[in-house]
Amino acid sequence: xxxxxxxxxxxxxxxxxxxxxxxxxxxxxxxxxxxxxxxxxxxxxxxxxxxxxxxxxxxxxxxxxxxxxxxxxxxxxxxxxxxxxxxxxxxxxxxxxxxxxxxxxxxxxxxxxxxxxxxxxxxxxxxxxxxxxxxxxxx
Amino acid sequence: xxxxxxxxxxxxxxxxxxxxxxxxxxxxxxxxxxxxxxxxxxxxxxxxxxxxxxxxxxxxxxxxxxxxxxxxxxxxxxxxxxxxxxxxxxxxxxxxxxxxxxxxxxxxxxxxxxxxxxxxxxxxxxxxxxxxxxxxxxxxxxxxxxxxxxxxx
Numbered sequence: 001x002x003x004x005x006x007x008x009x010x011x012x013x014x015x016x017x018x019x020x021x022x023x024x025x026x027x028x029x030x031x032x033x034x035x036x037x038x039x040x041x042x043x044x045x046x047x048x049x050x051x052x053x054x055x056x057x058x059x060x061x062x063x064x065x066x067x068x069x070x071x072x073x074x075x076x077x078x079x080x081x082x083x084x085x086x087x088x089x090x091x092x093x094x095x096x097x098x099x100x101x102x103x104x105x106x107x108x109x110x111x112x113x114x115x116x117x118x119x120x121x122x123x124x125x126x127x128x129x130x131x132x133x134x135x136x137x138x139x
Numbered sequence: 140x141x142x143x144x145x146x147x148x149x150x151x152x153x154x155x156x157x158x159x160x161x162x163x164x165x166x167x168x169x170x171x172x173x174x175x176x177x178x179x180x181x182x183x184x185x186x187x188x189x190x191x192x193x194x195x196x197x198x199x200x201x202x203x204x205x206x207x208x209x210x211x212x213x214x215x216x217x218x219x220x221x222x223x224x225x226x227x228x229x230x231x232x233x234x235x236x237x238x239x240x241x242x243x244x245x246x247x248x249x250x251x252x253x254x255x256x257x258x259x260x261x262x263x264x265x266x267x268x269x270x271x272x273x274x275x276x277x278x279x280x281x282x283x284x285x286x287x288x289x290x291x292x
Contacts, residue, residue, distance in 0.1 A: 001213045029212055033222055104221045111225025114212055115159070119233050122158045 002026045002114065007121045009129035013066060017059045018121055024052040025117060029110045038103045045106060053089060060086070063128075072131055081124065085116065143245055144289050145169065145272055148195065151238035152276060152285065155230065160210045167275030167282070175264040175271050175286040180204065181219055182262050183231035186252030191242065193289035194264060197231045203281030219258050228254040 003022040008015045028048040031041060060082045067075045092109045099105065149166060156162045175194065177184070180201035187193050199207075205216040207230070208223045216223055235251045242249055271288040 002211065026212070029222070030214065033214060033216075107221035108225040111208075111222045111227075112229045115226045115229035115233065118159050118211055119155070 009125050011129055011132055014063060017062060021055050021059050024055050025113060028052045029114060032106055032110045042101060070132060072128060074127065145274060145287060147238040147241040148285055148287055150241060151234045155234045155237060160207055162278045165277045167277055170273045171270050172273045173270060175288060177257060177262040180259055181224060181227055182257045183228050183254045185231060185235040185254050187249050187289060188252065189249035190247040190292055191249050191289045192292060195235060196286040198284040200281050206280045224256045224258050228256045
């Protein structure tokens, strides 16, 4: 399990979604990293990858809408970070589809995704909570 | 090579290790070395361009690498496979990016080239007879080495 309480931002909507996102990323990674034969588990790998990707979009959209609602000053920069990340994932998916989902490249995506997500939530997203707090909002 | 280059990388590594891995690091003795040799099990090299040019080499022992990834994903790791090496490369990439932000605030505008990862290879990087700085960093799960080779444009 990847989720740790210290990743909480202090905004209930965002924290609930982050926990769900970490759960889906964990499920994807656990499927990729278990000892089953690659061909045997490939359908499950694809399924958990799509399940995770769908939630990345849902969460980024919701988080950006929330930032708009609170007039978050760093919103444009944050949107750019989200959009760069989505592009990185989409580029990987293109390569995976073209090459028949080789284990090595799926693992590579998993490692990158995990480290990026932890850093983004543990650092960049914390600034949203700090802003809300500074405005006397929900904590 | 100026102290602020070294401090930027030390500070960035310390912050990222605390944030992502809940690990404190202690600075070992800085040494001037002839070449950049990644003699540990997993090595990540980052290129630096812009006002400063050069390379940064991170070297990690196997057990430390596996433990770092375990701290992040909560799963036991047995081998340095593509998942582990990719996560390690991303950590080094984040450290490099944060170090450059610190350098930028000191008026050095630089960029980093995406990391290259070498596992289980004794990797030596040619530096045309120039010297690099070697900074060992100790944590409770092992010691990593950072080689820093940067020149002003």
